[in-house]
Amino acid sequence: MICLEKKHSKKEVEEALGYAEEFGWKVEVGGGHAWGKIYCPYNEKECRCGEFCISSIWSTPKNAGNYAKQIKRVVDNCTIRNNDSEA
Amino acid sequence: MKEFEFTLKFSFPDADQDPDEYVDALGEAGCDDAIIGIRQKGRVAFQFTREASDAFSAVTSAIQDVKSAIPHAKLIESTPDLVGLTDIANLMGVSRQYLRKLETTKMNFPQPVHSGKTAIWHLFSFLQWYEESLKKPVNLSIKEIASANMQINIAKEWAQLDHNTQSKMSSLGL
Numbered sequence: 323m324i325c326l327e328k329k330h331s332k333k334e335v336e337e338a339l340g341y342a343e344e345f346g347w348k349v350e351v352g353g354g355h356a357w358g359k360i361y362c363p364y365n366e367k368e369c370r371c372g373e374f375c376i377s378s379i380w381s382t383p384k385n386a387g388n389y390a391k392q393i394k395r396v397v398d399n400c401t402i403r404n405n406d407s408e409a
Numbered sequence: 410m411k412e413f414e415f416t417l418k419f420s421f422p423d424a425d426q427d428p429d430e431y432v433d434a435l436g437e438a439g440c441d442d443a444i445i446g447i448r449q450k451g452r453v454a455f456q457f458t459r460e461a462s463d464a465f466s467a468v469t470s471a472i473q474d475v476k477s478a479i480p481h482a483k484l485i486e487s488t489p490d491l492v493g494l495t496d497i498a499n500l501m502g503v504s505r506q507y508l509r510k511l512e513t514t515k516m517n518f519p520q521p522v523h524s525g526k527t528a529i530w531h532l533f534s535f536l537q538w539y540e541e542s543l544k545k546p547v548n549l550s551i552k553e554i555a556s557a558n559m560q561i562n563i564a565k566e567w568a569q570l571d572h573n574t575q576s577k578m579s580s581l582g583l
Contacts, residue, residue, distance in 0.1 A: 353429050354432055359447075372449060373446035373454035375446070376448040377444050377446050380441050382441065388412070388442065393444060
């Protein structure tokens with residue numbers, strides 16, 4: 323179980339980060355102005371989603387609702403492609 | 410104003426640069442409507458949800474914002490544009506088998522940009538055909554963004570030609 327030291331101040335974003343964690347993503351707080359980073363669990367192995375395996379998370383995204391959807395999409399794209407590669 | 414979803418991929422020469430440095434600059438440049446992927450060294454990807462009057466303005470303003478933060482960044486591609494059948498199926502929420510059936514049974518199915526072991530289309534060509542030939546609805550915002558991306562990606566490739574080749578190619582009437 324991963325414990326967040328700090329919650330994201332935007333409710334929708336915090337919820338999306340929880341969604342990422344459900345799929346095994348690591349959520350890391352800190353580093354620069356951005357709020358933190360998320361790491362794909364298949365990172366370094368045979369993940370094919372590539373670019374977004376490590377994504378930077380804004381503390382104040384322009385639109386929190388959209389941003390939450392974007393985070394979920396990154397997670398979903400990853401799981402879809404991993405399922406594909408297993409098929 | 411409408412919202413457009415698209416992904417830009419850039420490369421930049423200084424692969425060893427700490428991503429945190431340019432991520433800050435990107436936030437200040439107005440890329441706070443994008444989630445930024447920093448997995449690949451020397452590359453950075455942006456999944457934008459951008460408000461703009463039209464798709465072309467959405468993509469070009471996003472490119473400008475990235476370039477103002479990382480001047481040496483080179484656009485690799487703006488997506489979605491070049492797609493295989495699996496990509497189209499995922500984008501449209503239909504099965505790949507259905508698209509494969511259309512491809513093999515419909516005489517006027519769009520010609521791919523590349524055919525071989527895998528075939529690749531411009532998404533816009535497919536969506537236009539799907540809408541006009543099959544009289545089926547397509548997501549207008551995806552169609553608009555696919556059209557803008559196709560033009561931007563072609564322009565980017567075209568800019569790589571030397572002037573002599575550009576003028577020769579123009580006269581071929583492709």
